[in-house]
Amino acid sequence: MNSVARNVPETESHRGMGLTSDEIDSIFRPQFPLCRLVLGVSGGPDSLALLYLFHEWTKRVGWTGDILVATIDHGLRPESAAEAQQVGERARAMGLRHVVRTWEGEKPSSNIQAQARAARYRLFAQEMASIGADALVLAHHLDDQAETFLDRLTRGSGVYGLGAMIGDDSGGPEGLRIMRPFLEVPKSALMDALRARGIPWVCDPSNYDPAYKRARLRQIMGGLAEEGLTSQRLADTARRMRRAREGLDYCCRSILNAHLVCHPAGPVRLPWNSIGDPPEEIRLRLLAHLILGVTGQQAPGRLAKLEGLLFTLEAHERVKQTLSGAVVQRQDDTLYLWKEVGRTPPAVCRVADLVAAAQANGRPAIWDGRYHLGLEGAGFLNSDVVIGPLVRAPGPRDGLTLPSDFPVAAFACAPAFWDSEGLLYVPDLFQMRGSEAAYPLSLKRTGLF
Ligand SMILES: Nc1ncnc2c1ncn2[C@@H]1O[C@H](COP(=O)(O)OP(=O)(O)OP(=O)(O)O)[C@@H](O)[C@H]1O
Known part of the structure; x- marks a missing residue:
């Protein structure tokens, strides 16, 4: 995470002439040791500035990575296709590859912006996979950051939400790594830079x-x-919130490293009274981390619900609740958490399909957002082997021994491999004897623990 503030000072150049070479250098240099990038360029002023300034910088410093410029045509305005083509002409004139992806199908009648955004990131993810891209580069700038901060205020966010967007975010939508080099650059500076170069833009x-x-x-x-309450002030406060967030994360990680017990098949437990008496904010973040860790999600849900859960857990010595796909149980002084089977249990899928899709996309094979599959042994597996939650595995459970130091229900979503003959492997719980005794696939948790 690139947490250090890169304040681009409000110089003369911001107000009239666009950004100087030194400023452009300080914007891009810390962020681009990466070599394969997709640039999201819509044709609006911010992303056109990204296209031109980044290209200009790569030429000047001799950056030799691979760039694919991507425009998503949402098909929501009659001019959108022509605008996308125009971006293509500009990119090609610079010697860059360009692709237009269209949001197909019937458009929803409500919540259209959120749906368009989700579709956009899905399409970006496909394009990134097609070139094995390291990151998606977007042109969010300081004024966007200030708006995001205000928007989060209206939703009652705490320190985490008010940190707003991150300059180098490896947990973006679709699990993408998103780079935002302009996060501390005012929009006016980007527009000035385009004007100074005589580059016109379109307005949505x-x-x-x-x-x-x-x-x-x-x-x-x-x-x-x-x-x-200027954009600069709001964005500055967002940056301070990110700094506070990093401090909290640091404390949480030390506590978890010292006290958390993780079972390889999924559930975790934390001896609540052995962590001392950290302030409420730390206890809240610990709970959020644990929920994310056991569910494989990126965001822990609404802060008010998390606060409610903490209150309940601290008020009762024996209590069980669910939140954001996690079951949280307090039994005296121990907290147990595991993934809830719920309405959307983890998928059952053929391992061969999961591995083939991962290899085709140049991305790691991940099951249920929670486990990386090591692919070394994938070739030794029968094609009918599937992975799914233990609760869905067919056939008898002879030989499966559940440990006594976790609730039995905590293993329902454990990663299990089976074929038409029955269960083959569950980490630390079951290993089929015989020819497959040395199970060829390794599983490693994604995320925090
Ligand atoms: N249609 C598009 N095609 C390609 N890139 C786009 C498109 N729309 C947005 N982008 C990229 O995403 C950046 C942010 O765009 P915008 O501010 O409109 O999105 P947002 O919805 O506010 O942000 P987010 O999608 O992160 O919530 C743009 O600067 C640009 O880099």
């Missing part, structure tokens, strides 16, 4: 449509600035 009218919350927030920001 939905950016100003008061039907959308983002546009409304943008409008009220003018008034807030008059009271001193």
Whole structure:
């Protein structure tokens, strides 16, 4: 995570001439030792500035990585296809590859911006997979950051949410690594840079449509600035929140490293009274980390619900609750957490399909967001072997021994391998004897633990 503030000072160049070479260098250099990138370029001023300034920088410093410029045509405005083509012409004129991906199918009648965004990241993920890209580079800038901060305030976020966007985020949508080199650069500086180069841009009218919350927030920001609440101030506070978040994460990691017991098949337990009496914010973050760790999710859900859960756990010595796909049980002084079977149990899929898709995409094979599959032994597996939650494995369970130091229910979502003859392997719980005694696939947890 690139947490160090890279304050680009408000110099003359920001106000009129665009960014200087030194400023452009300080924006890109710390972030781009990577070699394969997808640049998300819509044709608006921010992402066009990304396209031109990044290309200019790569030429100047002799950066030789691979760039694919991607435009997503959401098909929501009649001009969008022509605008996407125009981005393609510009990219090709610079000698860069460009691809247009279209959001196909019927468009939803409500929540359209969120759905378009989800579709956009799905399409970006496919394009990244096609070239084995290290990261997706987006043109979010300081004013976007300030809007995100305000938006999170309206949702009652705490330290984590108010940290807003991260410059180098390995936990983006679709699990993508997202780089945001302009996060501390004001939009006005990007527009000035385009003007200084005589580059025209298109405007998406939905950016100003008061039907959308983002546009409304943008409008009220003018008034807030008059009271001193400028984009710069809001973005500065977001950066301080990220710093606080890193401090909290650091404390949580030390506590978990010292006290957490993880079973390789999924559940975890924490002796709650042995962690001392850390402040409430740390206890909350510990709970959030544990939920993310056992569920394989990226975000722990709403803060108010997490606060409610902590309150309940601390008020009762024996209690069991669910939150964000995790079961959390307190039994005297021990907390147990595991993944809930719930309405959406982990998928059952053929290991061969999972491995083939991962190899084709140049990405690691991951099951249920929780486990990396080591692929070394994949070739030795029968093609009908599947992986799924233990609770779905067919046939008898002879030989499967559940440990007595976790609740039995905690193993329902354990990763299990089976074929038409029955269960083959569950980490630390079951290993089929005979020809497959040395099970050829290794499993490693993703995430925190
Ligand atoms: N249609 C598109 N095609 C390619 N890239 C895009 C497109 N729309 C947005 N982007 C990229 O994403 C960045 C952020 O865009 P925008 O601010 O519109 O998205 P957002 O919805 O506010 O952000 P996010 O998607 O992260 O929530 C842009 O600067 C650009 O790099």
